[in-house]
Amino acid sequence: MPGLASDPGDSLVPFLPDVRDPVVYPVRHGVNPPIFRVYVSWTRGNFLQVACLRPPAAEPAGGEEDGVSDEEIGGKVVEVKLGAGDEEISEAQRRRIAYGSVPAFALLQSRKNSLAAMSRMSASSIRTEWWEHVLEYSRHISDLLGNPMLPSSTVIEDPKMIMQPHEEPTTLKAAWQLMEIFYVDKLSSTWLPERLVDWLADYDSLLTETTIHSKVEGLQKRLSSLKVVVEDDPEYWEGMSGALAAGWLDAVVKLLRLHGSYQLEQLGSRETENGLVEAVAVLVSTMPRMRPHLPAGRLGQCYKTKPDFIKAWEKWRLHISRLDSSTFWVQCSHHQTREGLRNLLQIMLGNISNLRAATCHWMELFISHFLYIRPLTMGLDEFHSLAQKCMQLKSSSSSNGLMGLFIGILGENPEVVLAECSKTLGPWMVAHAMELLTVDNGHADILLHEERYSLGDISIEELHRLVYAQVLSSHPLTWQIAPTYLASCPKQGLGLLEILLYKQPVQHYQMILKNLEICRLYELENISSSIMKIAGTYHWKHGRKGSGVYWLQQARDEVRLNKIAQQLFECIGKSISDDSFKQWEGLIELLGSQVGTAGGLEFLHKYRDFKRSLQQVQDGSPVDAARQTMESLMQLMKNSSTPQRFWLPLLHDSVKLLNWKAQPLLTVSETNLLLNKLQELSMVKLHPDFCESNLPPQALSSVRLALATNLGRAVLEEC
Amino acid sequence: MSAHQTSTMEKEVATLEKGALCCSWNYCGQRLAVGFVDGSVSIHDNLDSASSCSSKWKAHASSINNIVWLPPEFGDAIACISADGSMSLWEEVEDDTQPLKWKMCKLFESSNVTVLDLQFGVYSTSLKMVVAYSDGHVKVYELLDPLELNKWQLQAEFQNVIDSVLRFGKPSCAKASIAWNPRRGESQQSSFVLGFNSDLPQFNSSKIWEFEEDHQRWLPVAELALPGDKGDRVHAVAWAPNIGRPYEVIAVATCKGIAIWHVGLNPESDGRLSTEKVALLSGHDGEVWQLEWDVSGLTLASTGADGMVRLWQSNVNGVWHEEAALECNGMQQ
Secondary structure, eight states: OOOEEEOOSSOSSOOOTTOOOOEEEEOOOOOOSOOOEEEEEEOSTTEEEEEEEOOOOOOOTTSSSSOOGGGGEEEEEEEEEEOOOOTTSOHHHHHHHHHHHHHHHHHHHHHHHHHHHOTTSOHHHHHHHHHHHHHHHHHHHHHHTOOOOOOGGGSOOOTTOOSOOOOOOOHHHHHHHHHIIIIIOGGGGGGHHHHHHHHHHHHGGGTOSSOHHHHHHHHHHHHHHOOOOGGGOHHHHHHHHHHHHHTOHHHHHHHHTTSGGGSGGGTTTTHHHHHHHHHHHHHHHTOEESSSOOOTTOOSEEOOSHHHHHHHHHHHHHHHHHHHTOTHHHHOOOHHHHHHHHHHHHHHTTOHHHHHHHOSSHHHHHHHHHHHTOTTOOSHHHHHHHHHHHHHHTTTOOOOHHHHHHHHHHTTOHHHHHHHIIIIIHHHHHHHHHHHHHTTOHHHHHHHHSOBGGGTSBOHHHHHHHHHHHHHTTSTTTGGGHHHHHHTOTTTHHHHHHHHHHTSOOSOHHHHHHHHHHHHHTTOHHHHHHHHHHHHHHHHHTTOHHHHHHHHHHTTOHHHHHHHHHHHHHHHHHOOSHHHHHHHHHHHHHHHHSOSSSOOOTHHHHHHHHHHHHHHHHTTOOHHHHHHHHHHHHHHHHOTTSOGGGHHHHHHHTHHHHTOSSSOOSOHHHHHHHHHHHHHHHHHHTSTTOOOOSSOTTHHHHHHHHHHHHHHHHHHHHO | OOSSOOOEEEEEEEEEETTEEEEEEOTTSSOEEEEETTSEEEEEEOTTSSOEEEEEEEOOSSOEEEEEEOOGGGOSEEEEEETTSOEEEEEEEOOSSSOSEEEEEEEEOOSSOOEEEEEEEEETTEEEEEEEETTSEEEEEEEEETTEEEEEEEEEEEESOSOSSSOOOOOOEEEEEEEEOOOOSSSOOOEEEEEEEESSHHHHSOEEEEEETTTTEEEEEEEOSOGGGTTOOEEEEEEOOOSSOSEEEEEEEETTEEEEEEEESSOOTTSOOOEEEEEEEEOOSSOEEEEEEOTTSSEEEEEETTSEEEEEEEOTTSOEEEEEEEEOOOOOO
């Protein structure tokens, strides 16, 4: 049963019956049913990991009965990639596009911000400047999506090479070009129909399976393999009429020149026929075009202004009509040639039934209208109604995402354009094409920039950038560019960036540095401190104490550093021998190098000296060692970096020396200082934050007694 | 208009041993902890490349029903809930004296009640753990030393009912679901949502509990159920990440379907948070097992007894719908 969104009754959102059924995808996990439990987790970006578990049946009594290997596994975990998009573009190519589009996108955003800041400039000049920026952006992205065709002059002309080979066109580039033509490229708006003719020449093969392109391509293969009399071959005439209808004049002229009447030995007998072929070729190659220029190798005569063009077009059509009604046709004995050439003339005269027969897809018929019927068509509504008409005439044409996009553009329907971009071309296209859509379209601008409560107070533009950034963050190679897009999201971008940063693994030093750099760039102090804490704890717990302390210091994590200091103090207390001290020495060095407020542990050095001489005393060394120990003790107690919580353990260690039999080791003033410290400690003990050390309960009183005794003896001594 | 274009491509990342009962991913999705019917736990590493089982040990005498990872600031550590009602905390440690291993830090034994669910929340620097028990009680513990996972202090204990003065009978709870407010930050109050699957209706409905600093107590600030639905048994709850919305989004699955709730950020004059049920999504035939929001809080994934993973999204008009479904029940190889 498909899931339905249903109305909760009192909700404000009405139930919409047009919500489409979800697409169901089988997960190929390789675990035989039944499935006992399914667990999911969004791991990176929009990757979903799915764990499918088998029922944990009790161990069979006999042990291995059927021994089916499948029974040995408890389940599988698969990673499912959502929104894989069309397979037209490889992963590596997709990444190349993702990386390549970042600078253009970032530049455009920064230009947008600086233009927004320049309120003093007049609105129209800002608009013009902005439009120029978007055009530059569009051209950059367009280049990125595929290289332009190689100019034909670089290869030696092969008369049988009707179409120049060039890079396989992609739907992505075709869609981008369409949007550029209609939304951005104002300079060519006066010759929009001709721009579409050029577009079709590049992308005709993407429309459907059988196109004029595929026919001409088929014809080219036949020509190179067969030694036939071309004019007897119906496909020759069919391919030529298609090429003419689509406006590929150079291909038509090349094909005409392959006509048998050009053969030297036939010229004499087929003079009139050859004259007719050549006359058509001349007419084709001199077709007036309403455009400023033509790329090298393309045929036709360009006219920049409308009156000039109309004059030339009418004259050209007159020539065609004259040829059509001339008496030479009677003298042309070759039936196919006669019919084929006259069909070409009818196409050029804009005879709709000939055009319809010559084209395969409605888009081709649509384009042929601009060439031969209505070369001056202007305005999207005219385009739209013409497209509707062509679709009716060619109702068998299949529809695809590209055509949906085209109709959306003609229908001035940005919702449809976006939906088609999203459905057919994926999140990259939507995130980047948004700039084209809004450049000069108030309606789209409002639609895409309006903040919507149902989206959490963000605009559709921001939503799609968030979605694209999430896709980028799915792969470790593209995750680094996600912040650029998130930074352009005014409301929720940094929120998402924080979560993405928090979820990055911390095992590798270089990766941590990169992530911290991102934090610094976008002023995310909280998250950078979290990352350093996670790294610090990870290394500390995994035996890399130095790295652990380093990161915790970077995070200024006093709580954890103080706990570590406590642990170290206890360790040194237990291990006085030099060998075991060495393992801590580096760490203490590290802790001491950046004293600050957090975990300055330089006193641990003195504590080491103190412990060492104490050991010597216990080993039975002379009075000098005892004196030296007490000196260390005094230094430690006077030093402000010795944390208070270590005072009592230090004094407790020294009780034996305070009770030194031979003579008191401390002077009166020294003893008083220690007594004061002890008094301070007793006060602190009453404080609720006091942290009890691991000393015996009578430690304080035994220290006090020893100090008092020492004081008495010192007084006597100093008398 | 959908946010995700949905077509799929899958890649196997781990094979689980026989007897696997539950599993849980760590914060970055690279490690997987698996609980087994014999009480052992295994850890799979490097899920993004060549996955391998790095360690396996016996954690409890009875089967492991649930595993929860601690937040990464507290190390690589997990909590295991055993079928016998006890729970234990384990962390991965290594030092000069011992090689890398998983060490038990703390065992919470139980006498007559069992632990049903637990979740961890980080607020400023402290780690809190909410534990829900089979008798309808909730305990909140706080970690005293961020580097030692064995020192916990019981901060509060209460029942999942709105009116704490009324006396209720003793419920028998089969399942509990807890979700912390995922928002991090100093100023944020601690809060979590909790629902039960029990035989006493008052305990079932999902309630949002918030810690009141002034009186150092936990208060119910919202109830996520319409008047007629309050006794519905709750199967799962999930609190969506909030990257900047002016309201929170929480998903609650009951026998009636998955409800999507909008919850106000700030309390109203009576101290309660405003709530609005914006959708009820049905699709799973039978019980919902798990709800999981993606990082942006735009897509909700649910799993259920029908063996499907369903992905739910809202369109630009705020209408929730099922965007796609992944069929896991199929017989394929």
